[in-house]
Amino acid sequence: xxxxDNAYQNDQDKSQSRENNAEKKILELILSILVAFVVxxxxxxxxxxxxGLIAFLIIFAGAGFIGNLWAKSYIKREKINxxxxxxxxxxxxxxxxxxxxxxxxxxxxxKFTEHPQLEGKEKYRTLAIVGIILSIVNLVIGIWIRLxx
Numbered sequence: 020x021x022x023x024d025n026a027y028q029n030d031q032d033k034s035q036s037r038e039n040n041a042e043k044k045i046l047e048l049i050l051s052i053l054v055a056f057v058v059x060x061x062x063x064x065x066x067x068x069x070x071g072l073i074a075f076l077i078i079f080a081g082a083g084f085i086g087n088l089w090a091k092s093y094i095k096r097e098k099i100n101x102x103x104x105x106x107x108x109x110x111x112x113x114x115x116x117x118x119x120x121x122x123x124x125x126x127x128x129x130k131f132t133e134h135p136q137l138e139g140k141e142k143y144r145t146l147a148i149v150g151i152i153l154s155i156v157n158l159v160i161g162i163w164i165r166l167x168x
Contacts, residue, residue, distance in 0.1 A: 128143055
């Protein structure tokens with residue numbers, strides 16, 4: 020009797036996971052359609068400048084990904100230098116001036132805040148978010164100035 024209950028529970032779990040996977044796939048499809056719609060709207064609105072903007076966005080995403088990947092690999096080490104983490108986090112005050120570097124250090128700092136030995140995680144998380152936002156604003160202002168010339 021107990022084996023039947025376990026088998027029934029396993030069947031329910033499998034059907035539940037299939038339903039969850041189907042829901043995830045539907046959400047991913049809707050999201051990809053939405054992204055395609057937004058990109059096409061940007062291309063129509065900006066015309067020839069859209070390719071440059073999309074290229075900058077791809078570079079930004081790459082910088083954030085690389086910063087996150089670098090921080091993740093550094094955190095996995097047995098012995099880490101918390102002073103290096105502190106320097107990277109505090110460099111967000113300066114790196115937002117060069118947007119790609121600001122995004123890199125911002126995402127690296129966000130990943131560093133997941134380390135258990137780090138003190139002042141909220142302060143570093145706030146610095147990272149402010150640095151990323153300032154980098155994006157700086158990029159948008161730079162593009163705007165370039166387009167209005």
